[in-house]
Amino acid sequence: MRCRHLNPEHPEENEILVEGLEREVVMVQLSDTHLPAADGRDPHPARQAAAHFAAYFQQRTPGGAVVAEIFAGLLDRARQAHPDLLALTGDILHFPSVAGLEWLRHRLAGTDYLYTLGNHDWFFPYQTWSDAGRQAHYPRFFGLTGGNPACQVRRVGGLRVVALDNSTYQVSPEQADFLRRQLATGDPCLLLLHIPLATPSLLPAVMARWNAPIVMGGEEGWTAETRAHWLVGEVQPGTRACLDLVRQAANLVGVLCGHIHFARADELRPGCFQYVARPGFEGGCRRLRLKPYR
Numbered sequence: 625m626r627c628r629h630l631n632p633e634h635p636e637e638n639e640i641l642v643e644g645l646e647r648e649v650v651m652v653q654l655s656d657t658h659l660p661a662a663d664g665r666d667p668h669p670a671r672q673a674a675a676h677f678a679a680y681f682q683q684r685t686p687g688g689a690v691v692a693e694i695f696a697g698l699l700d701r702a703r704q705a706h707p708d709l710l711a712l713t714g715d716i717l718h719f720p721s722v723a724g725l726e727w728l729r730h731r732l733a734g735t736d737y738l739y740t741l742g743n744h745d746w747f748f749p750y751q752t753w754s755d756a757g758r759q760a761h762y763p764r765f766f767g768l769t770g771g772n773p774a775c776q777v778r779r780v781g782g783l784r785v786v787a788l789d790n791s792t793y794q795v796s797p798e799q800a801d802f803l804r805r806q807l808a809t810g811d812p813c814l815l816l817l818h819i820p821l822a823t824p825s826l827l828p829a830v831m832a833r834w835n836a837p838i839v840m841g842g843e844e845g846w847t848a849e850t851r852a853h854w855l856v857g858e859v860q861p862g863t864r865a866c867l868d869l870v871r872q873a874a875n876l877v878g879v880l881c882g883h884i885h886f887a888r889a890d891e892l893r894p895g896c897f898q899y900v901a902r903p904g905f906e907g908g909c910r911r912l913r914l915k916p917y918r
């Protein structure tokens with residue numbers, strides 16, 4: 625399948641020529657808005673989590689603006705682009721409060737979207753970060769993820785958009801199988817993840833910013849201390865299978881992700897780029913225009 629990324633270096637607007645599309649497809653990607661909405665329905669954790677948010681993210685918004693206003697503005701801007709699909713690539717909420725989920729459901733009404741979860745979406749900072757915590761909070765997201773946050777797919781204009789939850793830095797063998805089946809259709813595919821895939825060109829920038837290789841499949845650069853801090857274990861078989869699929873699948877157009885909080889594009893293999901969006905709390909988003917390759 626022929627595929628050409630015309631301007632991957634642009635941080636916000638990208639064009640891709642894709643063989644096999646039925647028509648032009650417009651996508652808008654939003655990531656890492658870290659909305660800290662909370663009320664009395666999650667009283668104790670919400671107060672702590674809001675304080676945690678104020679200590680870090682609020683100082684990084686443009687002019688100290690409130691995230692809910694930035695987020696609402698980004699959604700308005702996204703709708704003006706008339707996207708076929710809105711890609712929400714995780715850490716959309718800073719924690720899974722009932723108030724945050726309600727705000728999101730209300731704001732997304734009438735928009736076609738795929739939402740893959742980030743490590744913050746399902747985590748209250750007062751809790752211990754673990755896969756068990758993710759599983760415990762999954763039901764809160766069923767209404768926003770078609771009942772299955774782990775694996776989702778949407779076909780639009782001949783493009784198959786696949787979303788996998790890799791917010792523990794791993795995917796399960798079942799998720800890898802799901803991706804394999806989607807790729808086996810032969811459709812041009814686009815993969816949504818929260819955590820970027822390790823690639824040699826990206827790793828130095830991630831190390832410089834975070835002092836740890838906080839990407840999926842990053843095997844070099846960890847220390848015992850950074851592994852303990854980030855709670856990232858060795859690469860598991862499902863994750864390895866997913867990485868192999870991405871490297872080999874000729875019909876994978878690209879990967880959209882977030883997590884590392886800076887805009888980035890890296891070639892995974894000829895014809896396939898991984899795009900990271902500038903975080904939403906900074907006012908960032910990315911628009912992709914995919915056109916039939918003729």
Ligand SMILES: [Fe+2]
Nearest residue numbers: 656715742883
């Ligand atoms: Fe984030």
